Structure formats: structure tokens, C-alpha cells
Amino acid sequence: MIFVIGALTAGIIVLILLQTLAPVYRRRLTALVTFIVGLYWPLEFFYPEHNFLTPWRDSVAELGRILVAFTFGLGGVNLFLIHGRHIIRRTPNLLFSIVFFLGFFAMATAGMMKDFGQNWLEARPGPGQQGFWEASFNILFKGALLPLASTVFSLLAFFIASAAFRAFRARTLEAGLLMATSFLVMMANVPAGPWLTSFLPDEGILRWGRWENIVHWLMTQINTPAMRAILFGVWVGTIGAALRIWLSLERAFVSGP
Amino acid sequence: MEHAKLLSIYTYLPWAIAAIIGAGIFMAQAGRSLHIRRLPAIDAIEEAVGRATEMGRPILFVPGLAGVDVPTFQAVAIAGHIARLAAAYRTRVLMPLSHPVIFTMAEQVLKEAYASAGAPDVFRPEDVRFLSDQQFAFASGVVGLMNRERIATAFFFGNFAAEALILAETGQTLGAIQIAGTPSTLQIPFFIAACDFTVIGEEYYAVTAYLTREPILLGSVWGQDLSRISLAVLVFVASLTYQMMPAGLKALFSFY
Amino acid sequence: MEERREMWPRWGIYLLVALAITLPMVVPVKLRMIPTPPVKRFYEMVETIPKGKVLLIAADFDTGTEGENGPQAEAVIEHAMRRRIPILIIGSDLQGPELVQSYAEALAKKYDYRYGRDFVNLGFLPGGQPVLERLGRSIWQTKPTDFRGTPLAELPMMKTVTSAQDIGLVAEFTGAGLLPWYIQTFWAQFRVPIAQGCTGIIGPEQFPYLDSGQLSGLLTGLTGAAQYESLLKTEKRAYRRMIPQTFAHLTVIALIVAGNILLLMRMRRGRRVP
Secondary structure, three states, X not given: OHHHHHHHHHHXXXXXXXXXXXXXXXXXXXXXXXXXXXXXHHHHHHOOXXXXXXXXXXXXXXXXXXXXXXXXXXXXXXXXHHHHHHHHHOOOOHHHHHHHHHHHHHHHHHHHHHHHOOOOOOOOOOOOOOOHHHHHHHHHHHHHHHHHHHHHHHXXXXXXXXXXXXXXXXXXXXXXXXXXXXXXXXXXXXXXHHHHOOOOOOOOHHHHXXXXXXXXXXHHHHHHHHHHHHHHHHHHHHHHHHHHHHOOOOHHHHOOO | OOOOOOOOHHHOHHHHHHHHHHHHHHHHHOOOOOOOOOOHHHHHHHHHHHHHHHHOOOEEEEEEOOOOOHHHHHXXXXXXXXXXXXHHOOOOEEEEEOOHHHHHHHHHHHHHHHHHOOOOOOOOHHHEEEOOOOHXXXXXHHHHHHHHHOOOEEEEEEEOOOHHHHHHHHHHHHOOEEEEXXXXXXXXXXXXXXXXXXXXXXXXXXXXXXXXXXXHXXXXXXXXXXXXXXXXXXXXXXXXXXXXXXXXXXXXXXXO | OHHHHHHHHHHHHHHHHHHHHHHHHHOOOOOOOOOOHHHHHHHHHHXXXXXXXXXXXXXXXXXXXXXXXXXXXXXXXXXXXXXXXXXXXXXXXXXXXXXXXXXHHHHHHHHOOOEOOOEEEEEXXXXXXXXXXXXXXXXXXXXXXXXXXOEHHHOHHHHOOOOHHHEEEEEEEEOOOOHHHHHHHHHOOOOOOEEEEEOOOOHHHHHHHHHHOOOOOEEEHHHHHHHHHHHOOOOOHHHHHHHHHHHHHHHHHHHHHHHHHHHHHHHHOOOOOO
């Protein structure tokens, strides 16, 4: 209880400060809060073994989750404003907005009623039976959302084919090498490749002529070092970017009008 | 490994890297001129913004699918710089988002970018929009937006997954100039196949430094490059030493 | 007009891919699967789980990648059941444990496996890596009930399964890059070997772990599952799904060849290459 009141008071004070301060100080306050909050996780993790910060871990994670929950509300408000405007102004995209509102309310109602209003407006379902709201939710979620998502996902098969047709052209030596490698790997991913060299023995020096072994060599000796190199580069870059954001050096976040 | 261990090198490595990057920033602030190489993809950004202006069509910027993480923050920073460029030409930037936290941040960043470039009237609040946090619902939403608004230029910066190719191929069909950058190694091939320019791996984190040429950012990129060279030397020397160790000593080091 | 001329190869390609996927579902085709080294290593790992230890199935996937991860998990479960190894199911995704439960139940009759005695499902474990670490230290404290809310004390199998020491192999099935969680907990902290079934797309990112020995076996995509089935000498879902996939792959290869022939012809005619 003390924590809740304390957090609320601190939040209100910070909000009042942010509203009343001059832009320069407001920016400094934001930078200070970013710095303090950003300090917690690295200190907690990199200070060896369990330390004085460890007991607070769950509370800090909880705080983050609560903040995210608030912004979900903002996301919803944004969707309502955009689609509401389309309907009021009767723009050419009116139909999409109507579909949005129908989908939004149907899903929200079914989802909430399934958990909180099972016995409202319906008889209690018998054992092994689905209630009205649970069935509605299942129809919307399993019957509509999941197949729709799978449909968009499977579009990839077509897009990959057209992208491969356009992009895999042996214009230079490097592109030619890349194409040859991709041919080997793709053939190993279907039974055709290994089948072509299945007459070779599984033991001795000749086994390195087998398709699956060539591709395994390519994946572990060529692909792996390249992957590692890129990942090393990326992670050092991540530390650099994290430092810039943490110390508020990235101008996009701190500049004012 | 729940926590860093006292006797492990990993505990100290991040701090060492942070110190090198910090030194780069400090040197740049002190006025040392630091050289970093050119990237064609970043040189093409201004051209791509210009093309959208010529055609009178909007620009699309997708900051990936992830939520609150470093790559997405970096993407929003890049969006801010691109919006500043676009504002100078009075061109709209559409920014669909899949995470509500990033939505609130991006809206603020874009609004300020337009205001600071002297074109606050070009910014429309509905251009920054939260679509869905579901991967493929988001993807189909963006595809719809791309088709309806007939975008001329598309930027894909951030963490992407399977939706990367769906978005980039749609842009290709529309004939848009497309520039992508992602630290997700698995999506790089798809972007290379479908986009005009792709920023790979660590280059992703150098984009804002290239765009603004600000000493602080250049210093951090220089520090990162130095860290990478040091890491490569460390890995090489450690592997070589380990290979040459007698078997008894090797067993002692086998875990780390 | 120009736009239409540019569109026709695209629609032609789409039509070809659609035919390559649908036709093999109707016309019967026979395939011969040859297992690759990472698949054989996965098989060996399941084959050598010591008696008295359990197989931990981490179902970190949902219906989106069920097409690839589902048959992988199913094949590995069947292998464990043939060896009468007890199975413990967890998942960092809401739908994963439910899906794996359905595979286990479908196979249970054939191999006389009973829920509670031979396999237990702990369900969805939210909280990421820290929760896995806690699970390794104490399963009972981290998840005192199974996915239906039954206390672990009422499940006979769980009497001897209390921590990572009782797990012989962790088999993770996923379409996301969650492997480091398991490596940092089960492999590094508790010294339990890990094998993974991943989607085809994330395969290349897993090979560094295989090469370093942190991963003891790898099934990549549907091919991995079909190869595992061939080691088990069965032809089930993975094999059936493999047929359309094979033809789709061959179509893409043919398209790449066609694209290059087109390029060569244009270069011969001295035209500008797009």
C-alpha cells in the first residue's frame, strides 16, 4: 500500500514537473530519468552473482509491464480516431474502417464475455459443452484470425519465388558463387539432392562427395563464421546504440521545436 | 548463467566495449576529426526522399515488429532524421506501427522533426498509426496502406521477421525505391533480393551518425569499429593460445 | 500497358508455384529421405537418454509455425515413446504445450503411455529465461501444478522428477531465436544437453551453436522432421507435407535457372541488363 501511494505521488510530481518546466529543464529531467532507469538492468546483471539489486527485479519488470498496458490504451485510441475520421468524412476507405470497428467490438466482446460474463445472457453449459461466448471467441480466433494469419504467411511462398527469379542472376563472379551455393543448399533441403549422390559410400573419404555432407560442410564452415562475424558486429553496435540512447546523445529523442 | 560470474570474461567485456565507445565519443567532442567509411545505401536516402517529392506521393517508414528494444529505438531515431529531410521538401512520411509504446514515441519524434524543419503543418497525426501487434495482421495492414497511398519510397529499418519479404515485394510491385536496414541476420537476404539498397549488420547502428555527421555519433561509431577490431584480435589470440595449450590446462578452460 | 507487360511474369510465377504445391497433393509421388548429420545426431541423443531420466519437450511454437515444428515434435515424441522414456512438456508460447499434448495423446494409445504416469504437461511458462533457470533448480517450486491445474504430487511420474538433474535431454521446438535462453540455463548452468527442431528460415542462425557443441542435434524445417521419420522408419505428416514442399523448391530452382537463361540471352543480344 505504501509503495502504491509512493509511486502515485512520485508519478504525479514528475508529471507536474514535466508540464511546468521550461523545455531545456524538461529535456534534462527526461535524460535524468532515462539514465537512472537504464542503469538498473546492466548493474543488476553484470554486478557478479546475486546482489542488493536482485530482490527488486520482479518489481521493476512489473513496472515496465504496467507502462506497456497504458500505451495499449493509447494505441486503441489512435485506431479509433483514424477510423472514426474516415467514417465521419465518408472517405473512399470508409469500408475498411467499418470492418475495423466490427472486428474490434466483436473480438473484444467475445474475449471479455468468455472470461467475465459466462453466465450472463446464456444458460450454464453442461459438461463437455462450450458456452455461447466461448464458442463465439473460438470462431473468431481459431476460425477467423488464425486462418487469416496463415494465409498472409503463406503468401511468402509466392513472393520468395518471384524475388528469387528476379534477384538470383549470375551477373558477377560473386553472384555466380552465391547462386551455386544456394543451388546446393536448396537441393539438400529436398530429397532430390541427397538422392542424386546416394550411390556414394557413407564412410571413408568418398563420403565428402555426398550432397548432404557437402551442404553440412558449407553450413558449418562457411555460413557459421559469416553469421558469427555479422552477429559480433551487430552486438557491438547494439552496445553503442544503447549507450547513445541511455545517455540521451541521440538527437532524435531529445531535440525540441 | 542467471547472473554474470566473477571469474568470467563476459562480465567485464561489455564494460570494456562501453569504455572504448565512450572514449570515441569523448575524443569526438574534444574536436578530433574521426574518419568513417561511406555507405552507398545512406547516400541514397536523400535521393529516395527527393523522388517521393517529385512524384508527389508519400514516403513509408516501417520500424519493424519489435517492441521496446535497441534496434527499434534506433529505427525511430532514423525515422526522425528522414522526417526532417522530408519536411524540408514538404513530403509526408507514413509510419505504421505494431507496438503501442513505440507508437507514442514515434508520434512525438515525427512531430518534433517536422516542427524543427519549419513545416509543422505538413505533419498529420493520422500518418503515424498503430495497426496491430499481430505479425501478419500488421503485415496485411501495411500492404493495404502501401497500395492505397501508392507510396513512392519505402524505408524498412528495425527488427523484422517473416513479414519482411511480404512488405518489400509489395513495394517492388509498386515500383517504389526501397532502402532497408536490419540487425536481424535472417532477413538480410530477403531485403537484398527485394530492395534497392540494404544496410547490413553493424552498419545499421551507424545510419544516424552518417545522416547527421554529428561528432558525438561519429565518435561512437568510431569506438564501435575499434571495439570490433579488438574483439577480433582477442578471439584470434585466445583460440590460438587454447589450441597450443597442453591437455591438462585445456580441461581447466574447457567451460569458458 | 508497360505495367501490364511487367506484371505477366509475376502472375505466371505465382501460377506455377500454386500448381507445384497443389498438384502433388492429388497425384501420388514417392520420395526417398536421406538423413543429414545434424538429424542423425539428434536421433543419437534421444537414443542415448539414460534410463531413469526424462525428455523435456520445450514447445516454443504456435499454429503459425506448426507446419514445421509440429511434425518435428511428433517424430521425437514417437521415438521417446518407443524407448519408454518419460516425457515432460513445457512451452514459452501459449499454444505450444496444447499442440504437443495433442500429439502425445494421439500416440499414447499405440505405445501404452498414460498421462501422469508416463508423460506430464506443465503448460505455458511465462517469464522467459529467468523462469527456465528457476525450473532447472526446482520444477516443483516453479510450477506446482500441471496445465490442467492438477498438483504435481498427484502425478506419479513427477515423484522422481524434481530438477534439471532428472532431465536427460532438452528438445526445443521453435520458430524464434529462443535457443540462447536454453543454452545459458540448461547447457551452461545445469549441464543438460540440448537438441533443437527449428523452422527452415532460422536454421542458418542455429548452426554456430551446433558447431560449438552447445547444441547436440538439429532438425531444420520440415526436411529435418521427414528425415527423422525416415530414421524411425515411418512415413507420417512430415513425409506427406514434404512432397508439395519438394516440388515448390524444384519450381523455384527452375525459375532461377530460367531467369539466368533470360539474362544470358539478353546479354548475347547486347541489350542493357535490368
